[in-house]
Structure formats: C-alpha cells, structure tokens
Amino acid sequence: MTENAIIELRKVGKWYNSYHALRDVSLKIGKGEKVVVCGPSGSGKSTMIRCINRLEAHQTGHIIVDGTELTDDVKSVETIRRKVGMVFQNFNLFPHLTVLQNLTLAPIWVRGMAKSEIEEIAMMYLRRVRIPDQAQKFPGQLSGGQQQRVAIARALCMKPEIMLFDEPTSALDPEMVKEVLDVMTELAGEGMTMVCVTHEMGFARQVADSVVFMAEGSIIESGTPAEFFENPKSERTRQFLGQILEH
C-alpha cells in the first residue's frame, strides 16, 4: 500500500478481558484511499475500526493517525477524534435534538464555530445527502435510510479527513441500502479517506482501492478488489466469498 500512510496499524493487539480480539493486526492506509473490511461475524472488524478513533483502546502495538500516535494521553485522543468521523450501524443520532441540531452540536462545542456559520454548512451537507427538507424534524420521525444519511452529514460537518463506517447499511431495509451507498460512493469520489466495514460486495468492487479480509482477529489477506474477488489467495477467503456471494 501507500508509502506515507494516514492511518497505520502496527502489530496491534487487543483483548476483551481474556478474549483475544485482535492479533497482531498491521495495516497501512494512504490518504484518499478507500478500504473495505469484511469477514465473518466476530472476526474483529468493528473492534479494529473502533480502535482507530479510540472507542476501544488497544493494548499492544501502535496506531498512528495522520502523524499522531494514539496513547492514553487525552490530547492524542482529542487530536485524532477531530480528524476522524464515524458512522455506526445503528445511526446513533441524538433523538432529543432536531436533525439540524444533530449536525451543528459538535462543530459549535468542539470546534467553537458560530451557530449561523455552521448552520449554513450543515444545510449544505443536508442538501448533499438529499434531505434538506427534514432539517427541523427529530430523528425518530425519519426513515432508517434518512437517519443514516443524517449521520453521515453529521460526521462530515466536523470536516474530518478520515471517515470510518461500521456496517452502515446492515440495519436498513433493502430498499434504503442504495440511497446510503449512493451517498457514500459520492463521498468516495471526492477523495475522502474511507475505512468501511461492509458486506456490500458490489460497493466494494465499485469503490474500494483495497479489500481487507479478517477472521479470528487477524487480517487473513488484503488486495485490490479485482485480486480479492477473482483470485483469493487463502482457502478461508474463498469459503467466505462463497457464502456471501451465494445470495
């Protein structure tokens, strides 16, 4: 992969009590690169990307994001979280705030932006995810697909350099998956660095620069979508692809 990486994981190890969730995971992601992470349930995909913005703390190895190493030091966590946006499987919008307030809250409090300024920017992002007319509604009044697009816009309002997606379409009804993937594809086209856990192989083929396959807490193999889908190296990958491409 790329020489000067914006995200670098070096032999990262992570335990949940005695359970070994990540085993010597090493990965380099270049600026502007789109990486799709896939693998069977429980393989540590979520754990890995949650380590990148310190929602989980790793115990061994190093994680370096845009030149800052993640340590117990609160400053490093703060610095990195400002650069990294995240989108969750269950949206995790703030139900007591309107859509617009969801978008403007963090820029106002974390970045100290003026309300009028960020509201304009927020409306711009809402137009981009194609729901400007929902700005004054509460999240509970939106469909799943709309909520996930709000969540993407919310992360973008912080002007991140990296976006993490943890199965952003898994909680959606099939007819809403496309509207979210379209937004993500558009974002990819704009040069955002993206790490995306997903089982949407069509999206991986179309958008990803590389696909990473994980099993049992390790990266089994990674490569370009063409290599990965046409010519998987390991038996474990072939098995996985067989299962997931069946339907």
Added chain:
Amino acid sequence: MSKDTRTDSTTTSAGATPAGAIPTGPVQPVTWAASYEEEPSQASVPPQPGGMTALKPFGWAKDNLFNTPLNTALTVACLAVLWYAVPPMANWLLLNAVWTGGSEICREAAGACWSIIAVKHRLIFFGTYPYDEQWRPFLACGLFVALLGASGVRAFWRPWLAGVWALVLVAMGVLMWGGVFGLTYVANDKWGGLPITLMLSVFSIAIAFPLSILLALGRQSSLPAIRTFCVGFIETMRGVPLVSVLFMASVMFPLFLPEGVTVDKLLRALAGMTLFTAAYLAEAVRGGLQAIPKGQYEAADALGLSYWQKTRLIVLPQALRIVIPPIVNQFISAFKDTSLVTIVGLYDLLTAATVATTDPEWRPFFAEVYIFAGLMFWIFCFSMSRYSQWLERLANRYNRR
C-alpha cells in the same frame, strides 16, 4: 386513562373469540353465526359475556361495570360503600358544619367546626411570627409561590428568570428578617408555619437536585475513589431514617464545629433534608442514566465531545426526561417530609397546626385543623403532580413520529 384500560381489556376478552370470526361477521352473517356456534366447544376458555360487547349495544356501564360476575360484585360493593359513606361525610363536612361563630356553637353542632380555621388560621400559617408583622411572611410566601408558578411557564424560561429569582430571594430575606427599611428584626427562631415548610422544601429540593446529578454521575465514574464516595454516601443516607439524619444535623453536627462557630438551626435542618433528598434523587437519576444506550456515548465520543459536554448536551437531557415521574415523586415526598423537622424544634405548617389545637377552648376540634393542614399539603403536592404530567408531555415531544 382508566377508561382506555378498561376498553383494552374488553377488546382482549373479545379477542378470545377467534380473530377470523369477527371481520367476516358483518359481511357474511351466516358464516359468522356458524363459526360462533362451533367455537365454544373448541376454545379451552369458556366464552365470556365481554366477547359479545361489540355486537350488542348495552352501553358503557354494562360493558365495563357488569361484564363479569366479579366485576358486578365489585361494582355493587363500591356503590354500597359510597351509599353508606358519602351522605354522613357530606353532612359532617358541609351541611351540618359551623362556618362562623364561637366554640360554644361548635360544641352544639353535629358537623365540622370550620370556625376554628377562621380563628386560628394566622397561627397555622405563620406560627409564632409576631402577630402584627404577619403581613411580612404573607407577602414573602405570596412572592415565593407566584415566582415558583411563573418558573414553571415555558415562556419565562429565559436567562432573566435567574435575576428575578435573586431579587425575590433578597426581598424575601428582607421581609422575613427585617432590620432594614424600618422593619423590626425578627430572628428566624420566631419563624413558623407555611414559610418554613415552603422554604425548607423548595431550597432543599433546589440544592439536592444538582447534587443528586453529581452523585449519580459519580456513582458511574471510572475513578474508584469518586465511585466509592458516592456509593457510600447514597447507601448511608438511604439506610437511615430522615428523623435520624435531622437529629444528626441539628445535634451532632454542631459538636464538630470549632467553638464559637454556630450554624443556624434552620440551616442545619435544611442541610439534613438536602443531603437526604439528594441521595434518593440520585438513585432516580441513575435509573435514567442507565437507560441511555451505549451508542449515544459512542456517537458523542466519536464527534470529539468532552466528558462534560457529552454529559450536559447528550446524556442528561435524555436521562432526565425519562425520570421526570420518579423525580417529581421524590419532590413530593421531600415536600411532605418537611413536616418531620418538628423533631428538631422547627415550626413547620403541621407543627403550627398542632399548636393551634392545644387551645383548651378549641381542643375538641383538632380534626378540622388537621384536615385543613392536610388540604394545604395536598394543594402543593397535587400541583406538582399535575405539573409533572405536563412537563412529561412537553419533554417527550421528540418521541412522536
């Protein structure tokens, strides 16, 4: 509300008839009748009279009060109790009651003696506050209650409300203590009645509430020292009767103070009430905190919000909305608990009422005084209860779809 529940239960019992049978009924009566004939033998539950309510117009009473033998029995029993209890009660409370006149007239009458309230209300409301100066606590209470009421109105939730509160508190202090503007000084061991009850309850609740939030947050803290302290405090306070807390505050607390330093009796009771209420409220608040999904914390973290930003902007606004009912429950409880300060020698409303009954001339009419005092407590508690229902609806607007 109760009507809905009853309607629901009727619907449920109607559901005992197979679901398919009802919709076909109006369209194909024959089919329905046929299936109805068959069903009772198949169903393990015997058909209930309630099952037919949708079809026969027997009226609400029939459906809800006489729909089962048990309900019929209960309805009859309730009517009998009302029949025997209400007329004598109404006679005593109203029809035969004495509204004006001296104690001799009361002794003759068969009803309640409300004239004792007319005679003693100043003592009940203001205790031993100098008689000629009682317009001062009256005015102070009026201001206080008016501002409390106004503070509940949404249009007044503006920064200047805090300024108005500061002004009114100063005004209340001036009125109650005096000593300035030509008002004679009245030491606070002369205060009594409604002002004591109102001030103790409102101030203890107002201080206990933020304290309880800190305690509840501390109980979930990742720092063991803070967690242990909060758990220890909450469990100690919850394990001890309020009466002992008040005793400790008023008797033992002064022993720990350096010589010469005294803390006012009222203040000590206030401290005891506050700490006790805070412990209970903290547990109510904790319930709300636990109901917030982990994803909310994660989303706030991922956006880079600090611990206090996350707590103030995301967690508490949601958690507190959930626990409005138990919190108001604690408020009501604390309001009534102020009557326990009598054991440390303070004259709250109930104590003042008790004193009013000790007059030999009016001694037989203590029940009337307690009913009146109870009514005063009820007015405040019921207002809080109604207000909380309104607040709940307001706070949960975002839940509507």
